Amino acid sequence: MRDVVERCGACVAWGGRVNLSPADDVLISVERPLAIDTPEQMVASILSKKLAAGSNHLVLDVPVGPTAKIRDRRAALRLKKLFEYVGGRLGLSLEVLLTEALQPIGRGIGPVLEARDVRAVLAGAPDAPADLREKSIMLAGRVLEADPALQGGQGEARARELLESGAALRKMDQIIAAQGPSPIREGLGDLSHEVRAVRDGVVSAVDCLRIATIARLAGAPTDPGAGLDLLAKIGDRVRAGQPVYRLYASEPSDFAFAVDAADRDSGVGLAA
Numbered sequence: 001m002r003d004v005v006e007r008c009g010a011c012v013a014w015g016g017r018v019n020l021s022p023a024d025d026v027l028i029s030v031e032r033p034l035a036i037d038t039p040e041q042m043v044a045s046i047l048s049k050k051l052a053a054g055s056n057h058l059v060l061d062v063p064v065g066p067t068a069k070i071r072d073r074r075a076a077l078r079l080k081k082l083f084e085y086v087g088g089r090l091g092l093s094l095e096v097l098l099t100e101a102l103q104p105i106g107r108g109i110g111p112v113l114e115a116r117d118v119r120a121v122l123a124g125a126p127d128a129p130a131d132l133r134e135k136s137i138m139l140a141g142r143v144l145e146a147d148p149a150l151q152g153g154q155g156e157a158r159a160r161e162l163l164e165s166g167a168a169l170r171k172m173d174q175i176i177a178a179q180g181p182s183p184i185r186e187g188l189g190d191l192s193h194e195v196r197a198v199r200d201g202v203v204s205a206v207d208c209l210r211i212a213t214i215a216r217l218a219g220a221p222t223d224p225g226a227g228l229d230l231l232a233k234i235g236d237r238v239r240a241g242q243p244v245y246r247l248y249a250s251e252p253s254d255f256a257f258a259v260d261a262a263d264r265d266s267g268v269g270l271a272a
Contacts, residue, residue, distance in 0.1 A: 001013055001018065001053075003178075004175065004178045004179055007178055008171070008174050008175045008178050009171075010171070010175055011175060011178075011179065012175055012176075012179065013053075020048075020049045020052040020053055021045070021048040021049045021052055023048075024044065024045045024048050024049065027041065027045070028045065037069070039075075039078065039079050039082055040082070042079070043079070043082050043083055043086050044086075046060070046083075047083070047086055047087060047090065047092070050092070051090060051092070055092065056091070056092065056093060057092075057093045057094075057143075057146040058087065058092055058093070058094050058095070059095050059097065059139060059142045059143050060083060060094065060095070060096045060097065061097050061099055061135075061139055062076055062079060062080060062096060062097065062098050062099070063099050063100070063101030063105075064076040064098050064099065064100065064101055065100060065101035065102050065103075065208060066102075067205075067207045067208040067209045067210065068101040068208050068209070069209075073098070076098045077098075079096075080096040080098060083096050084096060093146065095142060097139070097142065099135070101208060102205075102206070102234060103205075103206035103208065103233055103234050104206065104208055104211060104212075104230060105129070105131050105132050105135055106129040106131065106132040106230075107129050107229055107230045107231075107233075108227060108228075108229055108230070109211060109212065109215040109220065109227045109228050109229075109230070110215055110218070110220035110221065110224070110225070110226050110227015110228065110248065111184075111220065111221050111224040111225075111227070112186055112187070112188055112224050112225050112227070113188070113227050113228075113229055113248070114227075115186075117129050117132055118132075121133045121136060121163075122163070122168055122169040122172055123169055124163070124164065124166070124169075133163075136159075136163075137156060137159045137160050137163060138156060138159075140155075140156075140159035140162075140163075141155035141156030141157070141158065141159040141160075142155060142156075143155070144156075144158050144159055184224050185224070185225070186224070186225075187225055188225045188248045189218070189219070189223065189225040189226050189248040189249045189250040189255075190250060191248065191249045191250065191251075191252065191255040192246055192247060192248050192249075193246070193247045193255070193258075193259050193262070194243040194245075194246050194247075195228075195243065195244055195245050195246070195247065195262045195263075195266050195268075196240075196241050196242060196243050196244065197232075197238040197239065197240055197241065197242050197243075197244050197268075197270060198240065198270075199240045199270060200237075200238070200239050200240050201237070201238065201270035201271055201272055202235065202236070202237050202238075202270065202271050202272075203232050203233060203234050203235065203236045203237075203238060203244070203268060203269070203270060204234065204269045204270060204271035205234065205268070205269035206230070206233060206234060206267060206268055206269070207267035207268075207269070209267075210265060210266075210267030211228065211230075211245075211267045213261065214228060214247070214258050214261050214262050214267065215227045215228050215258075217254060217257040217258040217261050218247055218248065218249040218254055218255065218257075218258035219249050219250060219251055219254040219258075223249070223250050223251070223254070225248060225250055226248055226249045226250060226254065227247075227248055228245045228246065228247050228248065228258075229245060229246045229248070230244075230245045231243050231244055231245050231246060232244040232245070232268065238270070244266065244268045245266075245268070247259060247262060
């Protein structure tokens with residue numbers, strides 16, 4: 001990590017794979033199957049890894065929505081203050097942003113599909129998810145505000161400039177080349193199933209928790225090629241029988257569980 005950062009100015013890493021906070025990794029392995037996820041443990045888990053990596057400036061995105069992990073503004077403010085208190089005691093320059101989460105950002109849920117969305121945004125593809133693009137620019141802009149060489153308030157404009165000029169894509173390619181090719185196969189799962197609208201209507205809601213549950217049943221994120229691809233989002237008009245998302249899986253048992261769950265409750269609400 002240090003070598004890549006020295007050469008490229010950045011790296012891409014997941015804390016759970018580089019032994020940054022081994023005690024936290026053990027706690028997570030126990031808590032995840034038991035569905036235990038307290039605000040205090042969330043703060044400890046996130047900040048321990050950032051501190052171990054030597055971070056001194058941190059921007060945290062806390063999505064808030066009726067079906068997100070944080071459901072209401074009161075809970076979000078409590079979590080924000082907890083992050084600020086602990087971060088302050090540890091000497092971190094910390095900014096916590098509360099963002100609206102009425103539906104998933106981007107179209108893909110699952111490693112390969114999410115990487116596809118990210119690549120599309122970086123490449124400026126015409127079909128790149130606009131919501132992912134704009135949120136990424138906003139968050140990158142807040143990070144850039146920590147640069148003393150940048151005039152205050154110019155972070156978001158600078159982030160947009162770096163994206164639109166292709167500089168962000170070139171930097172990502174440089175980091176990927178420095179880190180080496182991924183050992184994980186990049187293809188989607190061989191098994192697929194389209195979940196269709198049961199009637200004509202307008203998409204009125206996308207249940208983030210239900211969608212995430214179905215993606216996990218399909219095998220994500222353990223299986224990189226598993227997950228689901230959203231084909232309709234809030235405000236889109238659909239006809240009966242039109243696909244609202246497509247499921248992908250590699251293992252027949254996972255695929256069967258995910259299809260059954262999606263057929264019972266797709267997580268996509270329709271209004272007349």
